[in-house]
Amino acid sequence: MLTVYSEDHALQDGKAELIDGQLLPCFEMPRRAFLIRDRVREVGLGEIVPPEDFGRAPIERVHDPDFVAFLAGAWDEWAATGRTCDALPWTWPMRTLRQIRPRRIDGLMGYYSFDAGTPITAGTWRAAYASAQTALTGARLIATGEQRAVFALCRPPGHHAAADLYGGYCFLNNAAIAAQFLIDGGAERVAILDVDYHHGNGTQAIFYDRPDVLFLSLHGDPAQEFPYYLGWGDERGAGAGEGFNVNYPLPWGTGFPAWGEAFEDACRKVAAYAPDVLLVSLGVDTYKDDPISKFRLESEDFATYGARIARLGLPTLFVMEGGYAVEQIGINVVNVLTGFEEAR
Ligand SMILES: NCCCNCCCCCC(O)(O)C(F)(F)F
Numbered sequence: 001m002l003t004v005y006s007e008d009h010a011l012q013d014g015k016a017e018l019i020d021g022q023l024l025p026c027f028e029m030p031r032r033a034f035l036i037r038d039r040v041r042e043v044g045l046g047e048i049v050p051p052e053d054f055g056r057a058p059i060e061r062v063h064d065p066d067f068v069a070f071l072a073g074a075w076d077e078w079a080a081t082g083r084t085c086d087a088l089p090w091t092w093p094m095r096t097l098r099q100i101r102p103r104r105i106d107g108l109m110g111y112y113s114f115d116a117g118t119p120i121t122a123g124t125w126r127a128a129y130a131s132a133q134t135a136l137t138g139a140r141l142i143a144t145g146e147q148r149a150v151f152a153l154c155r156p157p158g159h160h161a162a163a164d165l166y167g168g169y170c171f172l173n174n175a176a177i178a179a180q181f182l183i184d185g186g187a188e189r190v191a192i193l194d195v196d197y198h199h200g201n202g203t204q205a206i207f208y209d210r211p212d213v214l215f216l217s218l219h220g221d222p223a224q225e226f227p228y229y230l231g232w233g234d235e236r237g238a239g240a241g242e243g244f245n246v247n248y249p250l251p252w253g254t255g256f257p258a259w260g261e262a263f264e265d266a267c268r269k270v271a272a273y274a275p276d277v278l279l280v281s282l283g284v285d286t287y288k289d290d291p292i293s294k295f296r297l298e299s300e301d302f303a304t305y306g307a308r309i310a311r312l313g314l315p316t317l318f319v320m321e322g323g324y325a326v327e328q329i330g331i332n333v334v335n336v337l338t339g340f341e342e343a344r
């Protein structure tokens with residue numbers, strides 16, 4: 001399996017995120033992608049290629065141009081105020097407040113974000129842009145038929161980012177951008193299967209009223225888990241998209257037996273939908289030793305579900321999302337991919 005990977009991911013290297021009332025080192029760190037890349041090499045998964053550059057147009061097919069312009073210029077605006085620390089939002093337009101875009105960078109950050117754990121730094125835009133190009137390159141290789149399965153080693157991740165919203169360590173929704181690129185290239189139906197521990201609220205929101213993209217997500221129950229405010233089981237899509245959004249909220253402590261049952265149901269729904277392409281938002285924070293997550297998958301379970309994905313027999317693009325047990329992340333991610341390859 002071919003891997004698409006950009007070294008530019010390392011330009012996203014936040015100093016701190018707000019955890020339990022303190023500013024602590026970011027869980028979403030460059031070492032995550034380095035260790036995945038090293039494991040891809042170690043097992044000989046396949047060639048590793050840099051992304052092509054598709055420009056901003058495919059990004060703006062998903063994200064509002066004003067949001068993209070904000071992300072591209074946010075660090076400069078922040079630095080122009082004389083501050084050198086990471087740019088973190090600290091106030092948001094919640095209930096009773098108006099959604100009018102302010103001018104001050106601090107207000108703009110709150111306008112365009114939903115959490116205080118996603119630092120904008122000098123290199124954030126370039127890293128996020130390269131991450132989107134990484135997913136787009138994978139999508140193109142699938143669309144042209146050059147590859148049947150590709151691993152887009154994206155960092156920063158993307159599934160929490162919505163049309164004009166960043167958060168949850170995400171700025172541009174790599175999987176959504178790739179899905180839209182495939183639709184624009186002639187695909188009639190694309191399925192996105194999100195196996196990250198956290199609900200892909202951004203991906204859901206982007207395609208919620210559309211039948212041409214089926215979104216399915218297994219995740220920590222929003223009653224007890226980030227992102228809290230989306231991902232409930234009754235969210236089934238809206239309008240023409242009714243029935244094309246499937247959430248599987250699962251409780252803390254969920255292990256592979258229960259997780260696998262939900263996963264099998266999701267796989268059957270993907271098969272019934274018969275998409276032209278399957279995208280997998282691959283987060284491995286479902287692992288039992290993940291420091292911020294509460295499921296209990298073992299490393300071998302990742303190979304098991306990778307094989308099940310292969311048995312769907314679909315052109316498949318794996319898009320890297322989360323996973324914070326860093327010393328084990330390479331093994332868990334590549335287990336999915338080798339499990340897939342061996343069952344193809
Ligand atoms: N006390 C821990 C607070 C953690 N709060 C933020 C969690 C973000 C999860 C990001 C992710 O893993 O879903 C992604 F795939 F996007 F990277």
Ligand SMILES: [Zn+2]
Pocket residue numbers: 196197198283285321322323
């Ligand atoms: Zn996650």
